[in-house]
Amino acid sequence: MPDVLIHAGTLDCAEMRHEIPAAILDPFLYGEHDGAAFALLSVLDEGSVREVRPEVEIVDPLELGLMDLLEQGMDRDAALTEIALRACERAGLRSAVVPRRFPLGIADRLRAGGIELAVDGAQFDGRRRVKAGAELEGVRRAARAAGAGMAAAAALLASAEPGGDGTLQAGGEPLTAERVQAEVRAAFELAGAVGDEVLVAPGPQGATGHDLGSGPIAAGVPVVVDLWPQDRASRCWADMTRTFVAGEPADDVVRWHNLCRDALARVLDALAPGVTGRELWEVCCDVFEAAGEPTQRDPQGRTPLRDGFFHSLGHGVGLEVHEAPGLGRSGEALVAGDVVAIEPGLYRHGYGGVRIEDLFLVTEDGYEALTSFSLEMRP
Amino acid sequence: MPDVLIHAGTLDCAEMRHEIPAAILDPFLYGEHDGAAFALLSVLDEGSVREVRPEVEIVDPLELGLMDLLEQGMDRDAALTEIALRACERAGLRSAVVPRRFPLGIADRLRAGGIELAVDGAQFDGRRRVKAGAELEGVRRAARAAGAGMAAAAALLASAEPGGDGTLQAGGEPLTAERVQAEVRAAFELAGAVGDEVLVAPGPQGATGHDLGSGPIAAGVPVVVDLWPQDRASRCWADMTRTFVAGEPADDVVRWHNLCRDALARVLDALAPGVTGRELWEVCCDVFEAAGEPTQRDPQGRTPLRDGFFHSLGHGVGLEVHEAPGLGRSGEALVAGDVVAIEPGLYRHGYGGVRIEDLFLVTEDGYEALTSFSLEMRP
Numbered sequence: 001m002p003d004v005l006i007h008a009g010t011l012d013c014a015e016m017r018h019e020i021p022a023a024i025l026d027p028f029l030y031g032e033h034d035g036a037a038f039a040l041l042s043v044l045d046e047g048s049v050r051e052v053r054p055e056v057e058i059v060d061p062l063e064l065g066l067m068d069l070l071e072q073g074m075d076r077d078a079a080l081t082e083i084a085l086r087a088c089e090r091a092g093l094r095s096a097v098v099p100r101r102f103p104l105g106i107a108d109r110l111r112a113g114g115i116e117l118a119v120d121g122a123q124f125d126g127r128r129r130v131k132a133g134a135e136l137e138g139v140r141r142a143a144r145a146a147g148a149g150m151a152a153a154a155a156l157l158a159s160a161e162p163g164g165d166g167t168l169q170a171g172g173e174p175l176t177a178e179r180v181q182a183e184v185r186a187a188f189e190l191a192g193a194v195g196d197e198v199l200v201a202p203g204p205q206g207a208t209g210h211d212l213g214s215g216p217i218a219a220g221v222p223v224v225v226d227l228w229p230q231d232r233a234s235r236c237w238a239d240m241t242r243t244f245v246a247g248e249p250a251d252d253v254v255r256w257h258n259l260c261r262d263a264l265a266r267v268l269d270a271l272a273p274g275v276t277g278r279e280l281w282e283v284c285c286d287v288f289e290a291a292g293e294p295t296q297r298d299p300q301g302r303t304p305l306r307d308g309f310f311h312s313l314g315h316g317v318g319l320e321v322h323e324a325p326g327l328g329r330s331g332e333a334l335v336a337g338d339v340v341a342i343e344p345g346l347y348r349h350g351y352g353g354v355r356i357e358d359l360f361l362v363t364e365d366g367y368e369a370l371t372s373f374s375l376e377m378r379p
Numbered sequence: 380m381p382d383v384l385i386h387a388g389t390l391d392c393a394e395m396r397h398e399i400p401a402a403i404l405d406p407f408l409y410g411e412h413d414g415a416a417f418a419l420l421s422v423l424d425e426g427s428v429r430e431v432r433p434e435v436e437i438v439d440p441l442e443l444g445l446m447d448l449l450e451q452g453m454d455r456d457a458a459l460t461e462i463a464l465r466a467c468e469r470a471g472l473r474s475a476v477v478p479r480r481f482p483l484g485i486a487d488r489l490r491a492g493g494i495e496l497a498v499d500g501a502q503f504d505g506r507r508r509v510k511a512g513a514e515l516e517g518v519r520r521a522a523r524a525a526g527a528g529m530a531a532a533a534a535l536l537a538s539a540e541p542g543g544d545g546t547l548q549a550g551g552e553p554l555t556a557e558r559v560q561a562e563v564r565a566a567f568e569l570a571g572a573v574g575d576e577v578l579v580a581p582g583p584q585g586a587t588g589h590d591l592g593s594g595p596i597a598a599g600v601p602v603v604v605d606l607w608p609q610d611r612a613s614r615c616w617a618d619m620t621r622t623f624v625a626g627e628p629a630d631d632v633v634r635w636h637n638l639c640r641d642a643l644a645r646v647l648d649a650l651a652p653g654v655t656g657r658e659l660w661e662v663c664c665d666v667f668e669a670a671g672e673p674t675q676r677d678p679q680g681r682t683p684l685r686d687g688f689f690h691s692l693g694h695g696v697g698l699e700v701h702e703a704p705g706l707g708r709s710g711e712a713l714v715a716g717d718v719v720a721i722e723p724g725l726y727r728h729g730y731g732g733v734r735i736e737d738l739f740l741v742t743e744d745g746y747e748a749l750t751s752f753s754l755e756m757r758p
Contacts, residue, residue: 011575012391023576023591026701027480043685044588067675070708077479077500079709100456101406104486105479105498119484121456189568196390196573196611197402209423212402232575296446306422322405329449330458 004032005096005117006124007084007106010235014319015099015124017235020056021134022048029084029106030056033093040064040087059087081106085113099124125324130337131361135318138234139339143359143370145193145229146240150373152187153180153200153225157246157379162219168246177202177213177223184227193229200225206243206355207347209311219247222257222352222377228321237321239341240371241357244379255291256346256354257377263287263344264356267313271342271360271367277331281313284344293346296329306349314342317359338362339370383411384475384496385503386463386485389614393698394478394503396614399435400513401427408463408485409435412472419443419466438466460485464492478503504703509716510740514697517613518718522738522749524572524608525619529752531566532559532579532604536625536758541598547625556581556592556602563606572608579604585622585734586726588690598626601636601731601756607700616700618720619750620736623758634670635725635733636756642666642723643735646692650721650739650746656710660692663723672725675708685728693721696738717741718749 008016010024019030020039028041038057039049046058064086069079084106088096095116098107107117131139160168160175168175181198188195201213206224217223226241243260245253263284270283285295294308312328315321317339325332327340334340339361347353359370387395389403398409399418407420417436418428425437443465448458463485467475474495477486486496510518539547539554547554560577567574580592585603596602605620622639624632642663649662664674673687691707694700696718704711706719713719718740726732733756738749 024589025576042588044690047587047590067708074709075501075711076705076707076709098483100484101480101482102484103480104477104483104496105481105500107483107486108498117483119487121484122454185568189564194573194575197404208426209421210403211426311423326455328455329446330453330455332454 001032001035002120002123003034003093003096004030005088005093005098005102005110006030007103008101013099013101014128014323015101017319018128018135020049020053021234022052024048027103029087031088031091031093031096033091038087038091040084059090064090077105081109085110085115088115089113097123128318129316129324129335131318131339132337134234135236136339136361138231138236139238139318139359140370141191141234142193142229142231142236142238143240145188145191145231146227146238146359146371147373148187148191149184149195149198149227149229150225150240150242152183153227154242154244154373154379156180156183157217157223157244160217160219160246162247166220167216167218174216176216177205180217180223180225181213184225188229191229192233193231195227195229198227203352204350207306207349207351207353209347217246220245220249222249222253222354224353224355226355226357236319237317238359238371239317239321239343239357240359240373241343241345241355242373242375243354243356243377245377246379249377252348253352253354254377257356259288259291259293259346260344260354260356261375264342264358267342267344268360268367271334271362273334273336273362273364276333277313277325277327277340278329279331280342281328281331284313285309288344288346307347309344309346311343311345313344314340314357317341334362336362336364380411380414381499381502382413382472382475383409383502384467384472384477384481384489385409386482387480392478392480393507393702394480396698397507397514399428399432400613401431403427406482408466410467410470410472410475412470417466417470419463438469443469456484460488464489464494467494468492476502507697508695508703508714510697510718511716513613514615515718515740517610517615518617518697518738519749520570520613521572521608521610521615521617522619524567524570524610525606525617525738525750526752527566527570528563528574528577528606528608529604529619529621531562532606533621533623533752533758535559535562536596536602536623539596539598539625541626545599546595546597553595555595556584559596559602559604560592563604567608570608571612572610574606574608577606582731583729586685586728586730586732588726596625599624599628601628601632601733603732603734605734605736615698616696617738617750618696618700618722618736619738619752620722620724620734621752621754622733622735622756624756625758628756631727632731632733633756636735638667638670638672638725639723639733639735640754643721643737646721646723647739647746650713650741652713652715652741652743655712656692656704656706656719657708658710659721660707660710663692664688667723667725686726688723688725690722690724692723693719693736696720713741715741715743
């Protein structure tokens with residue numbers, strides 16, 4: 001096992017959160033030398049670390065001379081960077097692997113001070129691949145929050161009636177994407193989760209992939225509801241999508257929806273340890289291409305696609321919404337303990353789209369579904 | 380103006396969010412060459428960028444050969460890194476300044492490809508120092524959310540009565556830190572803000588600085604309520620603290636609270652463009668040391684302090700909760716447009732503490748208070 005360095009807070013860096021599962025806002029240095037871990041951080045955060053990783057040695061920046069550097073007129077960031085080098089020297093660490101996002105400002109100073117650093121993203125992805133214990137429990141709670149949010153969105157859409165102008169009304173008021181988003185957020189909150197971004201994208205907004213959606217919802221158009229709540233206690237995520245139509249769906253939307261369900265079912269037949277993410281993606285492309293839909297696999301897919309299946313089949317989910325393993329062109333072999341979101345989708349630019357997505361734990365003998373909600377298009 | 384590169388998503392990187400004020404989860408490359416901006420990102424996110432920065436040239440990774448690299452067996456991260464180099468070459472960018480947290484994984488490849496990178500954190504801090512327009516409006520909304528959260532916390536504490544065992548009861552149930560936190564979060568939500576972490580720390584928990592607080596609240600102990608909501612629309616933050624006592628406070632807590640109010644008033648007398656953060660911190664240290672309280676300035680402050688005034692006086696607030704300018708030992712001169720949180724505090728380890736904090740906009744002729752709530756200790 002090589003020595004390791006990470007420099008980040010625990011609220012916005014999965015690599016750090018995995019090592020120190022506690023809430024620490026400000027970035028700090030975490031290291032492992034010959035298997036012994038140390039953390040360079042203020043006494044303010046010492047208790048939080050001791051609670052979750054009592055064996056980690058806490059090094060206080062003040063003990064390494066921070067105040068003297070500041071008194072000499074060094075700015076705070078430069079001084080903290082200098083202290084990071086001193087902490088490595090004190091630990092006897094001479095070389096380390098670091099995550100892809102290791103900050104260049106720290107890296108340049110450590111290297112100038114003689115510490116060898118090598119980026120090894122796969123090493124850190126690998127540490128987080130197999131979910132177990134508190135992280136798996138956190139994903140399960142987030143998945144339940146996603147289901148609660150989906151139920152809230154479906155209930156509001158189901159209660160709606162078309163008004164005179166063809167847009168939906170609910171409770172005497174126009175039904176907007178924002179109203180659905182607010183209901184979803186309230187459901188997340190009750191489930192101990194938070195979702196800053198909630199995608200409720202009607203009609204053409206649902207065909208762009210990342211438009212969060214806004215404004216009135218028309219009857220008969222597909223509404224993509226893509227939810228990725230984060231469990232507050234563990235900072236673990238889930239990811240789940242349904243597409244609903246309140247009113248009568250168009251024929252092509254019905255066709256897309258059936259194709260997505262078929263694709264998901266075919267992919268699940270193959271989901272088990274050993275299959276590669278690429279193989280799963282190809283299963284989905286097979287289904288869609290056989291129905292005449294463009295995918296990124298066929299030659300026309302080499303230019304940016306705006307119609308058909310223009311994204312990958314999915315991704316790992318854990319302390320990041322998007323993490324290893326990938327389920328696309330470069331997808332590697334799955335292992336038991338992987339948590340993967342599988343999300344077939346079909347779209348036409350300027351018109352609308354359909355996507356369904358569930359979250360699965362890969363098990364020794366197949367998989368276990370973590371998210372749960374009806375796959376019907378009618379809410 | 381030097382050429383610039385940033386590599387991040389907009390949801391967790393203030394430098395990027397300042398340039399592209401839209402919601403983009405996945406990290407991407409943003410560059411400026413001879414004053415012209417480009418962004419390397421998927422067509423999925425193109426619309427979001429066009430809406431806020433129509434002049435930014437969008438470069439699609441697929442146009443630069445991403446699929447060929449993946450077909451050749453390169454893993455996705457390596458391929459995207461290679462494409463980042465191609466995007467710089469295409470733009471004619473040969474050297475750039477980057478933020479401190481620029482990811483080492485990208486930096487190493489760009490440098491190997493002949494692009495010179497220099498970390499210049501101050502350049503990016505400077506871009507965000509003066510708040511105006513949408514960001515200032517966002518800070519104002521976050522500050523109102525903080526006030527609403529504080530009112531909710533105070534109302535719940537004010538409604539409480541001591542039970543037989545000395546802990547507070549409200550509505551027939553024990554009053555816990557978690558209940559207060561839930562009320563605060565609900566108030567944030569109604570104000571369009573989100574606060575993953577809400578600090579409600581009674582007694583000894585309030586003396587450690589960063590313990591978020593948990594469990595029953597006893598009558599007569601100081602409860603530190605430190606709120607830092609983030610405005611959902613702009614991703615801008617506010618920061619605000621009050622310390623409440625439900626019941627009769629101890630004499631030393633009353634003395635600390637009066638000292639903190641005195642210190643805040645003395646600091647505000649000096650708050651204006653041109654004063655340095657260090658000078659403001661010294662004003663606060665003067666007040667506390669004259670009352671016999673230890674600070675980081677006096678010689679005993681060179682070892683880690685656990686009692687007295689053990690942190691700095693404050694910090695800038697904007698797209699980060701903690702950003703430039705600092706109000707401590709290395710604090711530089713303030714300018715009109717700075718938004719600063721000022722937070723004098725006094726503590727005794729294992730016993731409790733008092734902190735009060737408000738947010739101020741530095742103006743040409745002094746300051747404007749952005750947060751607003753009673754400074755009384757009784758809720």
